[in-house]
Amino acid sequence: MRIAMCVEYEGWNYFGFQRQNECKSVQGELERALSMIADEKVTLSCAGRTDAGVNATGQVIHFDCTKERSDRSWIMGTNSYLPRDIAVSWACHVDDSFHARFSARARRYRYIIRNTVARPGVLSRGVSAYHGDYDTTLMHTAAQCLRGEHDFSSFCGSDEESRSKSRFVHYVSVERHGPFIVFDIAANAFLNHMVRNIVGSLLLIGEGKRNVAWMSEVLEARNRDAAGPTARPDGLYLVDVTYPASFALPKRDYIGPLWLE
DSSP, X not given: OXXXXXXXXXXXXXXXXXXXXXXXXXXXXXXXXXHHHHTSOOOEEESOOOOTTOEEEEEEEEXXXXXOOOHHHHHHHHHHHSOTTEEEEEEEEEOTTOOTTTTOOEEEEEEEEEOSSSOOSTTTTTSEEOOSOOOHHHHHHHHGXXXXXXXXXXXXXXXXXXXXXXXXXEEEEEEEXXXXXXXXXXXXXXXXXXXXXXXXXXXXXXXXXXXXXXXXXXXXXXXXXXXXXXXXXXXXXXXXXXXXXGGOOOOOOOOOOGGGO
């Protein structure tokens, strides 16, 4: 049978989601816990392989097993074997046609900046701290050129394995909520470091070091050297993955702070 799950995790204690032989990973911890509950070796697939230090509130995984367990048992049992910074929020039986990665229609990431002079003590790894004077209206306006289908080579990490750098951005916004700057983006898929590289470029515009039109120039250049620096991993969250309604996947019960919804 095939089981789908939604997983939350804080990424700063792990070398990314993907299983690694000699490094601690989110996938490794999940497969260890799931194998205990399934009473057999479990290998999982995920919606998106997040980088080292990146968090998730809406990561989706699936795996196949032979042992029957209720959805509630999968949640409670798996969580009992997971470290405190990883948790399953829902689980359900799905049709064999479901695939956490290939069935997904869109992924949504959120990047949270605490924009104050003093660095944070609470949530010190849950947000990125930037103390510059940022104009979020300019940042939002500049980001709109990213909507639609484009070659995102200018915002791609050097170790990206995909041949095609073309991605379709459904939605992008930059908003201020008091001391927090919230960058929100949804696309069919993302390149390695794509979100952090986009944010790093928008910060230059928000601080007045580049004008709004520069973002379009960077996109059209298709050259990583044309863009700004990579923003820090702290504060980046995979918050949602969209699937066809026919799979009838559950919604998260947990309603978190504004910046995580």
